[in-house]
Amino acid sequence: MEHTGTTATPDVPSIPLTDSVSIPQVGFGVFQISASTTQQAVEQALEIGYRHIDTAAAYYNEREVGDALKATGMTGKVFVTSKLRNCDQGYDAARVALDTTLNNLGLDHLDLYLIHWPFPAVDQYVETWKALLEIQQEGTIRAGGVSNFLPEHLQRLIDETGKTPAINQLEVHPSFSQTETLKFCKEHGIVVEAYSPLGHGSDMKAEPIQQAAEAHDVTPAQVVLRWHVQSGRIVIPKSTHAERMRQNLDVFSFELTDEEMQSISALHDPANRVGADPATFVQSQSWANQKSRGNIPD
Template sequence: MSAVPTVTLNNAVEIPQLGFGTFQIPPEETRGTTLAALEAGYRHIDTAQMYGNEKEVGQAVRDSGLDRADVFVTSKLNNDAHAHDDALRAFDVTMEKLGLDHLDLFLIHWPVPDKGDFTQTWKALEQIYRDGRARAIGVSNFQPHHLRRLMENSEVVPAVNQIEVHPYLTQDDVRAFGAEHDIATEAWSPIAQGKVLDDPTIGRIADRVGRTPAQVTLRWHLQRGDIVFPKSSTPQRIKENFDLFGFELSEGDMGEISALDRNERTGPDPDRFTG
């Protein structure tokens, strides 16, 4: 089984660069699919309050037989809990559902400024971090202007920014801002909900290297430094998405895939999303 490389966050915490996403996995399927992912070698699980499956993720982690220290678990704050005290209470509920003694990473899921001042939300996350209940804290779907405002009004720089990234939405400006401020980029919707899998450029590269279009796309993410967590409910796909370390894309391959960018989202625009 290939070892997954890690990314060292700005507070020295190490996060596996490849993880397993649980978005849109029904709660009744989550324990089984998460256990299958852990069995395949994944050691990084991404969930959220919004997904409604934190309890089952926690069950899988506990039932896996793995040491807690060997599994990196992320969750995210719901959009209706941006008030400072609401955020603290919501974190307590997350920990109760997960049944774990700490969280590895906790994120503000969306900036949604109409729901409240996310700088005050961040102060709650800073408190959780200082109390040692989360090993790292970060944000999701933040644009550079959101990040600037956050950093101007806080002491802890986010460890990560989880954003939609794939070959049709390369997000070079947001990624560059993150790199400048030592904020790691996590990529959600890494294969654009399957849209890029029929792309002829990716298909041609996949044929040449003897891999699937999904594997080529995920390898592109890894080589450019993204932290990525593909989601699947199929055991074979779960294994296939993990098998990314026996090949490399050339510089030319990387450039061709990056050139597919057309600023096309599969999810909401963070500047327009109101939660």
């Protein structure tokens, strides 16, 4: 399969990751979408206009994502991201894991491959990063990056390899905006991609977001996603409802004022993390581990 290149839909801009690789700023995430419904959801997202799909080995639905790409004739025409499980970290293991991911997706190379967590308990993320750098040079991945890496993890990668990740996928939403990590990424030219971009349900009810939604005649979710993209971040909202998929993609027809942006940013509370703390996260992400924690739906 020859890669034909990826482009965003007309209303969705792309952000450069490297000199030759750009990523559509709004993508479709498939975390906690069951394997039995992933293909249908991805096919619907592609029909609506998404050209960026974000999955991971630890989601256990890569094969269904690949089936959707094949069924819609979009293999090689969509920007695809996947991530390396914690239990697959290490130089040699990472190479084997990527082969499995490519086989699952039906691809001969990947647009973006991320180390899912630093997983400091096993202390293999530097060796894993070295493997990704070599794989990128070989052309099997177009860009390499990380997910859930804090400044201390990022600095160590830079210090020990001389290479900076192109992207850091982080939990970022109005009530938890990780200001110090965002600052570090900006200073080092690392693009930030926000997962759980809508945060808690309470984020949507916050007064600044409600006021902005009314002022611009859009939904609160659209306001939050606009806050992200106007800040230069990539977002990967998840939904299995067609209308919400459309709304999540339609965030480029209005612009928040500086005051609205500042009011939303001011909602940050360091106690409002939705997911795990990267400094202490010790889960293996094996199938049994993910199932036991409810990350793989029935």
